[in-house]
Amino acid sequence: MAKIKRIRTKPCSRCTETNDVLYRVRIEEDGDWIFVCPACLEKVKPANPHYQYGGTWKSKKRH
Numbered sequence: 001m002a003k004i005k006r007i008r009t010k011p012c013s014r015c016t017e018t019n020d021v022l023y024r025v026r027i028e029e030d031g032d033w034i035f036v037c038p039a040c041l042e043k044v045k046p047a048n049p050h051y052q053y054g055g056t057w058k059s060k061k062r063h
């Protein structure tokens with residue numbers, strides 16, 4: 001099992017709450033990438049033609 005070496009924090013771009021997991025997304029045409037928590041993702045993703053997933057950020061980093 002990999003040992004966790006450091007824990008980082010980052011706020012959600014929409015609600016400003018910190019979370020263990022954030023998703024890097026783009027929700028506007030030609031918009032900037034933002035990090036959103038799972039709750040905010042469920043609000044911005046449905047029926048959004050400009051939604052783009054760009055990866056998952058985790059607070060617990062192994063290296």
